[in-house]
Amino acid sequence: MTAQYLSWLALWGAVALYAIAMVASSIHVAQVADAKVAARAKARAAVAAGTQATGDAKPARASAGQEPQVRVRSRAxxxxxxxxxVGAVLNGVGVVARGVEAGHAPWSTMYEYxxxxxxxxTVVLLLxxxxxxxxxxxxxxTGFSTIALGIAMTVLYEASTGLRPALQSFWLVVHVSIAIIATGVLIVGAVATVLQLMRDYRDGGTDWLQRLRWLEATPSPAKLEALAFRLHAVGFVLWTFTVMAGAVWAEHSWGRYWGWDPKEVWSFVIWVIYAAYLHARTTQGWAGRRSAVLALIGFVALIMNFTVVNVYFQGMHTYA
Structure with a gap:
């Protein structure tokens, strides 16, 4: 079995397993939501019964706003x-096999990235x-990973070739690896932020979100925001090192730290947006929905940097 075939087989296996994980976890989340709704109804009934027996309304006030703690053990x-x-393991095997096939760190093309x-x-999620x-x-x-990996296998795939001269540097390992780790962390942060906004608007009475019962399985918007903030803070630090390492590599390869290349500009724009988000999040009055929207704008800019800028803008990074 060649490294190319092993990589191909492992990555398609990862796509299949991520898809199964997405469906199974969705079923589990729905079960948790149902259990929370049932537990809340039971608690209200108990409070109502106690109030009627004692004629005291204090128990009802004491339990108001408390989230029921439920644990659902299911096959899903x-x-x-x-x-x-297992999908993450196969994904990792596919990456390593691609590196063996290429003879270098597998981060030189959109497919490899x-x-x-x-x-x-996925590893960040597991951690x-x-x-x-x-x-x-x-x-x-897992849904994002299924779609992204599927697109990589069907649309972005490129046969392994030698590195271009500009990429024949140890900075490929340093700069691109940090960028990939930052992207992985920010993906998980973006998912948490989307759930934060959905739960926040649902709690605020948005009609169509009231019908999404599975949102009951998510914690409060404040808890989701705290989790998203930690992830975005880590991602921002890593992206800062990405920009800095890219500047050093640019000076080493092209004799200048900054040249207004489209990729450089967009990387800096992403940094600015996430910096604004972190500042806004810690500023009274901007926490909540406003800062969450800023975080999602940063994530959209990140995706555009990888897709639109790579495909449609000509520059020193067109090979990326």
Whole structure:
């Protein structure tokens, strides 16, 4: 079996397993939501019964606004956990095999960047899961990985070739690896932010979101915002190192730190947007929906930098 065939086989296996994980985790999230609704109804009934028996309304006030704590053990949860883990392993095998096939770090094309980025995003999700119950993030992250990896395999795939002269540098390992890790972290942060906004608007009475019962499985907007902030803060630090390493590499390769290349400009724009988000998040009056929207604008800019800028803008980074 050649490295090329192994990479191809492992990555398609990862696509299939991520898709299964997305479906299974969605079922589990729906089950958690149903359990929370049932627990809340039971608690209200108990409070009402106690109030009628004692004639005292204090118990009702004491329990108001409390989120029921429920744990749902289901086959769907086990399937989601195992397929996410095995999918990440296969994704990693596919990346390593591509590197063996290419004879260099597999980060020189959009295809290689994507297959590595989906691996990192899934690993970040698995690491966060070790610290806290974030089952509500699994459908979004595995769904994103399924789509991105599928596009990489069907649209972005390029046969392995030698590195262009500008990429024959150890800075390929330093600069691009940090950019990929930052992207993976920011993907998970973006999923948390989307859920934060959906839950916030739903709690605020937005009609169409009231019908999305599965949102009951997510924590409060404040908790989602705190998680998203931590992820975005880590991603921002990594993106700062990405921009700095890119500038040093540009000076080493082209004799200047900054040249207004489209990729350089967009990378700096992304940095500015996330810097504005972090500042806004810590400023009273901007926390909540406004800062969350800024974070999503930063993520859209990140995706545009990888897609639109790479494909339609000519510059020193057109090979990326």
């Amino acid at each position: 949860a086990g399937i989601a956990a195992s397929t996410t883990l 994507t297959i590595t980025g989906t691996f990192v995003a 966060v899961q070790r610290k806290r119950d974030v089952a509500y993030l699994v459908p979004g992250v």
